[in-house]
Amino acid sequence: MRSSRKPRVADAVAVLVAAVVAFPLYWMVLSAFKPEGELLSTDPRPWTFAPTLDGFRRVFTVEGLGGYFVNSLVVAVAVVLLSVLLSFLAAVALTRFRFRGRTVLLVMVLVAQMVPVEALTIPLFFLMRQVGDVAPAFGLNHLGSLVLVHLAFSLPLAIWVLRGFVAAVPEELQEAATLDGAGRARFVWQVLFPLVAPGLVATSVLSFIHAWNDFLFAKTFIISATENQTLPMAILVFFTPEGNDWGAIMAGSTLMTIPVLVFFVLVQRKLVAGLAGAVKG
């Protein structure tokens, strides 16, 4: 009797908690579609009878959010691709090769995860100014600067997670591949790379979110070239001393959340497996 009743209470609690946790997201999407009059009412209702795209229209026209959206996407995708490639190579080197200083490098990767990257904003600002003199596309006011920064910041964790996955691939596999006449490069790309896919997915999600969500570096690096701004900055523009344009803010926030949400839901199983693998490794 007890065992059949207890879970029911637990089930109800879980559903209630889920509703509370999901509510802000529901409210954001709902508010994005509410007409101005309903938004700025002192009697907010949890539904609307007159959904409108006005909020979205304002963010796209007033702030050119379409361009910002593309910018955010370009930065995040570039960071993901580069970080998968670079961290995989580094993880292979750190697990499959024996060389002096390997342990030191591993410790450095671990320590690098502790560096509060936000604290480096000031020197990075000056560095990007210098980089801009040599390669403008990677300097201040250009998306390349954001790609470089987020790539560097996602690498330590990505290397660490992937190291666990690469190490889990049995050595015998490499011996077998060598017997079959495959060189090291072929083994790395055709055998190892697909085998560590869950780890790659997990690190991709984390890198993507890191770059996509960034507000601090976009705010600091993209100073005058507003056409190179990313999404978070566009949303901030609708906060004004005369009153916040909540419709546009919620529409922008919804647009900002959707790609991450889709990405997350698509890969959540692999993400959890990847994180769990990293924790175990």
Next chain:
Amino acid sequence: MAALLYLAPAGLVLVLMMGYPLYQLVQISLYEYGQAQASGGAPLEFLGAGNYLTLLGDAQFWTVLVQTCLFAAVCVVGSLAVGIALAVLATRIRPLPRLLLFLAAIGAWATPAMAGSTVWLFLFDQDFGLVNEVLTGIGVDGAAGFSWTYDKYVAFGLVAAEVIWCSFPFVLVTTYAGLTGIPSEVVEAAALDGASAWRTARTVLLPMLRPVLVIATIQSIIWDFKIFTQIYVMTNGGGVAGQNLVLNVYAYQEAFAGADYGLGSAIGVVMTVLLVLITLAYLRAQRKDGAVA
């Protein structure tokens, strides 16, 4: 040689974008570095510990330092408590409620800091927010037109709630993975030996969960100690008269709004050192704890 080839790309990026800036951060913090110096219009003046002495003598710095630690502590403890409690709950419920719980958590987790900040602000808006309306509806006096961002502690509380909302899912997911990874025979064996649920949790489950919990805690400390977006957006750049500043936002304001890059860098150095110390102290405490248990 081949190893070098594999390592070089990542190594180069890390040295250039992390190692060098870290060195630069320390260096800039030792100089008088303002707008004139930044634009090359004035020579650099070496201050040595000057910027640090300025900080030590500045009452606001101490206030910000203390509130950063407290704010981070509240967020870390909050995310861990909620995450672990829900992970335990998730092991005891049917698949459908569990799916709903995880979907909701993943939604909160996936929400970008900017979007989370704006929607929480809107929910708690003074005039048009749902929360004040509901509170008024159930007869709470003074809820109508109540500002959640005016009072220092209320504002910090609101930001902390948003931070916990979007960071507990990581704890939930990792702890749940840890819990389900423990073979049920272990728990059954403990029950057969007559161990109480509490004793089982403390002496059997906790030690097995420790690696997972250590990672979740470290990630939370690192994450919550250097929060920028939520504070910046929800308190409009650090609150009324800077009352809601945390080190990260404070450094940003000193450097980029106040054009004092030297002082801003000094704050950055303090932040880095503190974060590393806290993390190391935590790791050490864990190790000692583990040796005893």
